[in-house]
Amino acid sequence: MKRAGLVALCFIAGLVGAMVGNDLTTLSRSPSVRQETTAVLTANTTGNAGIVGSSAGGNNPVVDAVKRVGPAVVNIDTLVLRRQSVFGLWDPFEDLFGSDPFTRLVPSKGQGSGVIVDAAKGYVVTNEHVVHECIGRKSEIKVSLPNKQTYEATIVGADPQYDVAVLKIDGKNLPQAELASSDDLVIGEWVIAIGNPFGFRNTVTVGVVSALDRSLPSDYGGRLDGLIQTDAAINPGNSGGPLCDINGRVIGINTAIIKGAEGIGFAIGASHVKPVVDEIIKFGRVRHGWSGMQFWDISERLAQRLGLESTDGALVVEVYQNSPAAEAGIKPGDVIIEAAGKKIASVADMQDVLRKARAGDVLPLKIVRKGKTINVKIKLSDIPEQLRQ
Numbered sequence: 001m002k003r004a005g006l007v008a009l010c011f012i013a014g015l016v017g018a019m020v021g022n023d024l025t026t027l028s029r030s031p032s033v034r035q036e037t038t039a040v041l042t043a044n045t046t047g048n049a050g051i052v053g054s055s056a057g058g059n060n061p062v063v064d065a066v067k068r069v070g071p072a073v074v075n076i077d078t079l080v081l082r083r084q085s086v087f088g089l090w091d092p093f094e095d096l097f098g099s100d101p102f103t104r105l106v107p108s109k110g111q112g113s114g115v116i117v118d119a120a121k122g123y124v125v126t127n128e129h130v131v132h133e134c135i136g137r138k139s140e141i142k143v144s145l146p147n148k149q150t151y152e153a154t155i156v157g158a159d160p161q162y163d164v165a166v167l168k169i170d171g172k173n174l175p176q177a178e179l180a181s182s183d184d185l186v187i188g189e190w191v192i193a194i195g196n197p198f199g200f201r202n203t204v205t206v207g208v209v210s211a212l213d214r215s216l217p218s219d220y221g222g223r224l225d226g227l228i229q230t231d232a233a234i235n236p237g238n239s240g241g242p243l244c245d246i247n248g249r250v251i252g253i254n255t256a257i258i259k260g261a262e263g264i265g266f267a268i269g270a271s272h273v274k275p276v277v278d279e280i281i282k283f284g285r286v287r288h289g290w291s292g293m294q295f296w297d298i299s300e301r302l303a304q305r306l307g308l309e310s311t312d313g314a315l316v317v318e319v320y321q322n323s324p325a326a327e328a329g330i331k332p333g334d335v336i337i338e339a340a341g342k343k344i345a346s347v348a349d350m351q352d353v354l355r356k357a358r359a360g361d362v363l364p365l366k367i368v369r370k371g372k373t374i375n376v377k378i379k380l381s382d383i384p385e386q387l388r389q
Contacts, residue, residue, distance in 0.1 A: 061246045065192055066204050068248030069115070071146055071175035073241055075196045076126055076153070076167075078110040079140040080133045108133065113195035113241030114143065114167065115250060117277065119176035122151075124167040125277055126240030127255050128158040129219060131165050143169050146202050157280035161222045161288065161355065163255050164273055165240075166280045177242060179277070180249035182228065182269035185209055193232040193254055193265070195241025207232030207263070214266060216256055225352070227266040228252045234265030243267040279358070289357035289380030290387075292323020293330060295347045306333070307371060313337045314350040316367075328378040330367065337373075338366035354380075 083105060112130030117123055124143060134141055134155065141153040151169035158165035189209045197203050211229040218224050228243065234254050243252035252267030279286050295314040296302075303311050313335040319325045336344050339353045340363050357363060359382040366375055 061190075062192060062204075062206055065244055065246055065248035066194065069177045069192075069242055069244050069250065070194060070202060070204070072116040072119075072177040073146065073194045073202065074114045074116060074124060075144040075201050076112045076114050076124075076130055076240065077142045077144070078112075078131060078134050079142075080108045080110070081105045081138040082108050082133075105138075111196065111199060111237050112239045113237065113254070115240075115242045115253070116174055116176045117179050117250075119174040122169040122171055122174060123156070123277075123281065124153065124169060125179070125253060125273065126165050126167060127253065128160050128163045128165045129255075130240045131155055131158060131167070132160070141167065143167065144201075145175070157284040157286075159276060159280065159286040160218065162272065162276045162286065163218060163224060163268065164253070164276045164280070166277055177244075177248075177250050179270050179274050180245070180251050182251045182271045185212060185228065185245075185251060185269075187212060190246045191228075191230050191232055191251070192244045192246070193230070193234055193238060193241065193267075194244065195234075195238035195254060197233075197235035197237040199237060203238075205233040210264075216266060223355075224255065224266075224268065225355070226269045226272045227255070228269055230265050230267065231263035232265060233263075234267075238265075287359040287382045289354060289359050289361050289363075290323070290383040291325050291354060291363075291378060291380060292320040293325040294318040295336075295350055297347050298335070306335070308335065308368070312343075312345045313368065314344050314347045324378050324381050328365075328376050330365075330376060330378065331369070333369070335368040336365055337368055339363055359383075 110130065110133060112126055114124045114126035114130070117125050131141060133139070135158060141155070142150055143153045144150045149171065151171050153167040153169050156166040156168050187209050191207055191209055193205045193207070195203060207230045209228060210231050213225075214227040214229045216224045216227060228251070230243065232243070234257050238254045241254050242250040243254050245251050251270050253270070253273050254265065254267045256266040258264045276286055293316050296317050298306075298308065298311045298313055298315050300311055302315070306315075316325070316330060316332055316334045316336065319330055319332055336350060338344055339350060340357075342349065342353060344350050344353070353363070357380055359380055362377055362379045364375065364377050366373060
């Protein structure tokens with residue numbers, strides 16, 4: 001009995017020892033296995049690296065991209081002195097009639113993001129709505145870099161139609177980021193948003209390109225076109241900051257969110273931003289092309305009265321004297337059915353063509369006049385000063 005008990009005890013001890021030894025062996029291998037499997041990368045259709053995981057303590061494509069762009073992402077603080085009545089209401093007529101004796105100057109603060117695109121000249125790109133209240137008012141704009149350097153900024157120019165503004169700071173050895181092309185983006189491609197949401201500086205969020213070529217109404221009655229939709233978290237304060245690809249190139253400027261929605265943010269494509277920035281730097285503003293005519297959409301009843309075969313087209317209802325349209329021989333009653341090679345089915349289509357045009361551009365038009373189709377060319381001019389916003 002004693003011998004049998006001793007044999008059983010030895011068997012149990014050996015079994016427990018084997019189990020412990022197996023566990024110790026497994027634990028010693030775990031770190032190396034985890035490091036190998038979590039550093040895997042894949043490639044998307046654009047040839048960029050796509051993220052599957054990241055090794056503990058090591059760099060990954062997101063970290064590398066943020067290192068390239070992050071130093072050039074700035075925080076923008078605005079301070080505007082606005083007149084407020086003694087009853088606590090803002091004076092809506094301040095810009096038109098000047099100060100009211102029953103008002104006082106009250107500071108109004110704002111915050112946003114931006115990105116330095118030209119270190120040598122100190123140019124910073126942001127959204128127009130970030131600095132909108134500063135234009136034409138007593139104001140102060142401060143630009144702060146991640147290294148805690150702060151500079152006073154001036155507005156080079158801004159355009160509400162594109163929601164783009166260019167600021168200038170005077171600094172040495174500034175970092176800068178590259179405004180790249182957004183033309184080759186692919187839905188599902190990884191993107192990185194960097195900015196200062198709610199004042200939390202240098203916040204990084206990651207997502208994908210959810211959709212391309214989106215359009216949204218702007219705050220000033222226009223429309224923002226060519227937007228990149230992303231699920232990378234964008235919040236108030238992110239406006240004006242960069243949306244980057246996985247290679248650390250700025251492919252958009254974060255500009256809008258849908259209130260009440262999650263994972264739906266929008267950025268202006270860099271291919272739309274760059275020519276606007278170049279024109280603002282050169283002229284101090286965007287020289288939008290002006291045709292000198294006004295349009296109506298064509299209803300079925302109006303089409304019958306005019307003897308038109310369909311409601312497609314933009315009906316010219318007014319032509320300004322000495323305008324490009326007048327010089328081209330366009331008359332009220334003409335129906336524009338094609339502009340710059342694009343079919344015009346409505347006023348919105350015509351406005352879209354004009355929105356993308358610049359002063360000096362020549363637009364070929366196809367119009368219907370008294371049942372006949374004729375071709376004309378119109379050379380757009382700069383918008384008269386009295387008509388500018």
